Amino acid sequence: MATKTTETNTTAGSNSSATASSKKTTQVDNATVNEDKMKSSPLHKFFLSALKDIYFAEHAIIEALEKMQQAATTEELKEAFEDHQLQTQKHVSRLEKIFRLLEETPEKKECEAIKGIIKEGEEIIKSTEEGSMTRDAALIIAAQKVEHYEIATYGGLAQLAITMGHDKVADLLEKTLQEEEDTDYNLTDIAETFINFDAEQED
Template sequence: MATKTENNTATDKKLAVGNATVNENEMKNSSLHKFFVDSLKDIYFAENAIIDALEKMQEAATTEELKDAFEDHQLQTKKHVSRLEKVFKLIDEKPEKKECEAIKGLIKEAEEIIKSTQEGSMTRDAALIIAAQKVEHYEIATYGGLAQLAITMGHDKAADLLERTLQEEEDTDFNLTEIAETSINFDAEQES
């Protein structure tokens, strides 16, 4: 747990991180902090891109259940963007986007699925679920790693926010699996 302690000068703040005490300015200049901020910018770009992609996936989905799941996740993703902005503020950084090639590739793959599957088919829904879960797994890996880095660097409030988002991403992944397993995959298998 990080706690701030004041030295004699306002510019010489120390952070207690684990068993070590680190100068706050040194931490901001550390390569780990820079990587952490860079990764936040990456997922900030990704979450904003996912909002648009989810709208397209919702429109392309066949079943109301999947349409509703994509709509719910889009609303949740907007909350994730807002939460990331709070994380940036907590670590005294400006929210900025850094183009995320990984998410761009996953979104492109989802768009290809829409083009290559028959409109109104369960096969399209099954494929859209897989595409959405690939995005979820990227987010789960990212938020899990970021939360651990935040803990390591003593950004406890930021870690709590990141862990909350991580849990929501894991829940969404589970819900998508439930939708696939209860009917869509079986119905898709019956299509010719």
């Protein structure tokens, strides 16, 4: 009788393990189906397209900041543009990490909005006097237009990431958003400390 009981327990244990394994397989299959469904959704496709858009924008901003740094008059603004350029390079790396988390290849999508904002900044350099505070005041406004575009983009993308359950992606986007907001505040501080006032005194 003892032998029969052992066999019965062994059989029961095997059935229990098989059931658990089956449930685990089902859960994995359901997760895969849900992930595939999410990736094919219109919202996810838009999200990915917007990431490619800002990825292009960040690369373009790195080049634009170098020109703005060279054109700036004051050392304070030159340093601010240099710091922002280094920060933007980090943002590019962060976006590449986001693409990896989403199991996507980093890819640029031409961003007409940032191209227009950068072109406006180039026009400012051409239309203002070299070495003037007026040029610095105008460059700050141009740089802040870039910042506001980035703030709007990263803020919106962070919320979409939260909605879709991409928590790690959302954390990275929110970190970049905070840095963009800090840069915008810093530019305002530089302008209001002395540049705007000195520009107003120029003939």
